[in-house]
Amino acid sequence: MDERLEAEGEVAVARLAIDSGDLEHAAAHLGNALTVAPQLPDAYEALAELAVAAGGNAAALGLFDMDEPYIGTVACIAQLHAAAGRWDSALPALASVIGADPERPWAEVAWLADPALPGLVPPDAVTQAVAVLVRTLPEPLPPQLREGVGPFYALVRACVTAHPGHSLLHTMASTLARRFGDMAEAVEWAEDACRLEPGHWQAVVLGGALRAAGRPDEALAVWEAEIARDPSDVDLYVDVAELHRHGGRPAEGLAWLDRGLAVEPEHPKALPASFALRHAVDGGTAQLLALSDHLRAHPEHGYAAALLAELCEDEPWLGHVHPAFEASVNVLHRMLANPKTARDHEIELLGSALEAPSTRLAVRMGFPNSKIDYQSVAAPDPRVPQYEVVTPLWRFDGPQGLDARPALDPPSAESAELVRDVTALAWPAPVAAYDHAVRLSGLDPEDLLALCVHPPLPRRDEQGAYLLGRQPEMWVRAVQTFACLGIAHHRADEPWMDSRRRALLLDLLFGPEDWTNEAAGFALLATAWADPEAREDVGVRLVDRMMAVGKAWRERDATSLASLCRLVLACPWLDETFLDLAEKMLSAAKEFDARSPEGDEERRSGITAELEARQSRESAPAARGSKPRSLLGRLFGRTR
Missing domain, CATH: 1.25.40.10 (Tetratricopeptide repeat domain)
Known part of the structure; x- marks a missing residue:
């Protein structure tokens, strides 16, 4: 009306x-x-x-x-x-x-x-x-x-x-x-x-x-003159400290916060601000986790929530889905950006080496009439799980096992619709993403697993149209992330170490190299941020997976390495040895990527692209060179 x-x-x-x-x-x-x-x-x-x-x-x-x-x-x-x-x-x-x-x-x-x-x-x-x-x-x-x-x-x-x-x-x-x-x-x-x-x-x-x-x-x-005149307003100490932080002088700001906390030790703004200032001084994620723990103990402290969201906003996994770096994704972006292409065009991609199976989901979401083939499997074989997997997500068909297909039947329509409604690409902090996914706690884990390989289309809104038309891989990764977060809520009353939710997530983490490893890794991380009792175990598992992928990266491309390194770096309770190693591995991966000429993604990737749109046919040049093998030194395995 x-x-x-x-x-x-x-x-x-x-x-x-x-x-x-x-x-x-x-x-x-x-x-x-x-x-x-x-x-x-x-x-x-x-x-x-x-x-x-x-x-x-x-x-x-x-x-x-x-x-x-x-x-x-x-x-x-x-x-x-x-x-x-x-x-x-x-x-x-x-x-x-x-x-x-x-x-x-x-x-x-x-x-x-x-x-x-x-x-x-x-x-x-x-x-x-x-x-x-x-x-x-x-x-x-x-x-x-x-x-x-x-x-x-x-x-x-x-x-x-x-x-x-x-x-x-x-x-x-x-x-x-x-x-x-x-x-x-x-x-x-x-x-x-x-x-x-x-x-x-x-x-x-x-x-x-x-x-x-x-x-x-x-x-x-x-403000400083007013504090000298009237030192009782702790909110003003916070304002002064934050101004120093935004001015690039966090240590000076901390000195003001210490004075304010001496006036009121449990001040609802000064204490959260101290974590933010120490984060600016120290870097890393220890202070972010401390701020998250403070917010978990004091959910009424809105300033703490705002600070945590601000500090996590631009950080992959802490504030949003980690991007994908597969060669076929780069080609997909180029095709979607071409105004002459349309979703109903027939696309053929031929890659020099097998990629994460989930890249097929992204390419086919962007171009449903697409065909993706690979010429070989680089060693060590990314199809081999790190440990035995109870519920595999993928089967590898074809003469050489290069055709990755979902090993699970599609989920129920109701489960798919709920996950589509809940899925987000960004969140204020890991615990916020974990809490947001609680709506999925009642879904059958089998449906949540199936959604990892049968993601629904994006929502029919402005953001959904953009994702489908420009970055379908981000939607696929977001669906997988929230499906895994839903698994993290399955039978939440079970003790962590013996829980089915842990077993399912570890199956995904240690399975064949795929985006679902990363999604499960984030679900484990978010669980650990929300539940301190799970931290030690989660940290060990994430390090284990990072090490295995790091070893593979010495021999061939392993596009999930940067993502896994960031997950490990978000576990500040780990020994400094592992955090330092994750930092070095992340820097090495970023350094190698930076060596390739900008704007020549297809040559770097070793992907050939064929676009059959009635009149046009495009192909990409040859593969990128081998990686230097001396960047990683302290790699070792650890059993589950």
């Missing part, structure tokens, strides 16, 4: 209730009407009629349920307060509505646009209202929110002009100006506030305005 028609229906019912004397019923319907259509003039006219029937605005206020007020109810209350000239109540109520749903036109009410209003409304009421509003508004405001908040901001600007001597009004107006990107006015108003009435809050806001305006050194000077 059209929103306006729905709101008009609510108003019509409200007027019938007013006529019958059922005023509480009428109030409920008017609240519903404004919830649906905040701009509807009839709703405000009917609200005025309700006030007359109730005997005045004050009496009408008592008709609305304030125990659990809905957003439309609060909008009605703001309107009634405004009609009575009670600006100290009207403005904060309206501000709370705008802040709760800033995309909608709550501020487009007639009384807010009255040119006489800035001279009528007390500056304290405006100050309080802005304080309510900025509590929930993001900084900066995205463009789609500025229109909805704009009328309120216009009133605030006019009130600042009308009350040039009110320090706190200038202070709060500065915080709103920052959100609109008006940095010059934000600084000017904050400086005016400090000049009119120097105080703690004025100094805090001035520093914030200077920081937002790109003047960090001036911000630090203001």
